[in-house]
Amino acid sequence: MHIPDGYLSTRVWVITDLVAAPGIALLARRAQAKFNHHLIPLMGVMGAFVFAAQMINFPAGNGTSSHLVGAALLSCLLGPAAASIVMTAILATQALVFQDGGLLALGANIFNMAIAGVFAGYLPYAMFRGSRVGLFLAGFFSLMTAAVLALSELLISGVAMPPAMLSVSFAWFLVSAAIEGALTLAVAVALERIQPGCLRKPVAGGRAWAVSGLAAVLLSSAGWLFASDRPDGLESLALKAGISNRVTSLIASPFGDYQASFVANPRLAKSVAGLAGILVIYGLCMAISRAIGATRREGA
Amino acid sequence: MRHARLELWSRGTSFAHRRHPAAKILVTLVFLIAISSLHPSQARAAIFYFVVLTALASAAKLPVPRVLLAAAVVLPFACVFALMSFFAGAPEKGIAIMVRSWLSALTTVLLMATTAQPDLLAGLEALRVPRFLVQVMQFLYRYLLVLIEEAGAMRAAAASRAGKASTLEFRRASAAAGVLFARSWGRANAIHQAMTARGFTGHIPRFRVLRITAADVWFVFGLVGPVLAVRLVLP
Structure with missing residues (x-):
């Protein structure tokens, strides 16, 4: 699920970086305001814990084994804002040290797993007030949201994929999401037994219900919105048929407005404009993060 | 451990190792942007980037074959996508993905192999990462x-x-x-x-203060110029 560099089109990685950078700056500010520097070593060690917990193999039937992804577990342990920051630190370390996921694609990976994945995990947990059902659904929705977003981003970027592969990957996502749910539940139950009170009890109340329900719907529909942006992807998923004209439409449509015009217009002018645009957007990204950082320092 | 080897390389003292980490991160990003937008037909630009990156690795006194191998970690995953593009009837897209992801990984490996972890984090902080x-x-x-x-x-x-x-x-x-x-x-x-x-109040002091020197400025412009020029001029 870690998207490496070289897969996403310029449009997709620029937009996701643009969403992820200020988002993480805001969440960092929130987590810091709530917990102050007391939390820094704890969050770092929790990130290392998720890395290490990924080394523990869980049997997943048929002799295969699986491991925890951890975004949902972190959000139940630390709350969504701090969990997002820890997941971001994990993703950045994986991209830099292990070449697991790209640097330009880091925005997309952060958006999928550290922002959408963490919140999609926290909402059902808060909705069911930290019960076992809530823990299972936390793992399930966290992984499912992240996986659907990652697949949608790849499809929008014009990565060619036979239509049959789409249904196979959806089935695979469902299985892995159920496994992640079971693992989140199992580990959380074991944690409760060893160290009672370590799970954060979500804030109760009717408003929390409504807000979390609404946000859950928004998040899941956002995932589908991405997918239905390219209706032929869903169509082929429904039909499961590898008809060649469907395949060509699958390839042609994402390249429709960007790459095709890239070729039709004088290439030099177009690519100059594209690169200048990227630089401007990156500058904006920096400026927004910087402004947020500046207000944080004044506030501190 | 894979990253133990990276840490071994990153403690060198070559020209590349001594550059300011923020300068290296900027150059890395420019390389990645140029590589990620490569079109399947732009093989010449891809070869140019490969040559420049390899030259940088040998200038940094790194073991070039092992650096190339370290970047190849991303290839198995790319192969899956290349196969899928092949079956979807667009083999040239699959090859482009393999080339782009390998060159991108090579760029990242070079950044990590010439920058010690504390310096890298200082560079990120200098670039306004929270x-x-x-x-x-x-x-x-x-x-x-x-x-x-x-x-x-x-x-x-x-x-x-x-x-x-x-x-x-x-x-x-x-x-x-x-x-x-x-x-x-x-x-x-x-x-x-x-x-x-020990008196921690939210800030961790550093032993060595990093300063941007004239060499860093030359390093950035000397690499960013050709990289962008090749990307824009070569068909």
Whole structure:
């Protein structure tokens, strides 16, 4: 699920970086305001814990084994804002040290797993007030949201994929999401037994219900919105048929407005404009993060 | 360990090692942007980037074949996508993905192989990445190996006690994760107490102050210029 560099089109990685950078700056500010520097070593060690917990193999039937992804577990342990920051630190370390996921694609990976994945995990947990059902659904929705977003981003970027592969990957996502749910539940139950009170009890109340329900719907529909942006992807998923004209439409449509015009217009002018645009957007990204950082320092 | 080798390389003293980390991060990003937008028909630009990156690796006195091999970690995953493009009737897109992801990984490996971890984090902070996040990354990196080794030791101990009792395996694994969590939690609290005792107030002092020099400016412009020029001019 870690998207490496070289897969996403310029449009997709620029937009996701643009969403992820200020988002993480805001969440960092929130987590810091709530917990102050007391939390820094704890969050770092929790990130290392998720890395290490990924080394523990869980049997997943048929002799295969699986491991925890951890975004949902972190959000139940630390709350969504701090969990997002820890997941971001994990993703950045994986991209830099292990070449697991790209640097330009880091925005997309952060958006999928550290922002959408963490919140999609926290909402059902808060909705069911930290019960076992809530823990299972936390793992399930966290992984499912992240996986659907990652697949949608790849499809929008014009990565060619036979239509049959789409249904196979959806089935695979469902299985892995159920496994992640079971693992989140199992580990959380074991944690409760060893160290009672370590799970954060979500804030109760009717408003929390409504807000979390609404946000859950928004998040899941956002995932589908991405997918239905390219209706032929869903169509082929429904039909499961590898008809060649469907395949060509699958390839042609994402390249429709960007790459095709890239070729039709004088290439030099177009690519100059594209690169200048990227630089401007990156500058904006920096400026927004910087402004947020500046207000944080004044506030501190 | 893969990254133990990177850490071994990153302590060098070559021209590339001595550049300001923020300058290296900027150059890396420009390389990545240029590479990620390569079209399947732009083989010449791809070859140019490969030559420049290899030349940089040898100028930094790194073992070039092993650097190329370290970047090849991304190739198996890319092969899957290349095969899918092939079956979807667009083999040239699959090849483009393999080339782009390998060149991108090569760029990242070069950044990591010429920049020590504390310097890299200082560079990120200089580029306005939130300091809170940078410090979490610092602790994560510091305790990564410690906890991975602990997990490995626990796995060995569990295997020697219980063997391969498959009915118990799932419960055993979740209990292991629980124990690992409790130990990590305790360790984090001990670390924080020790830091508080040493006067920690949210900022970690550095031994060496990094300054941007004229050489850093030349380094950035000398590389960014040709990289962008090739990307824009070559058809």
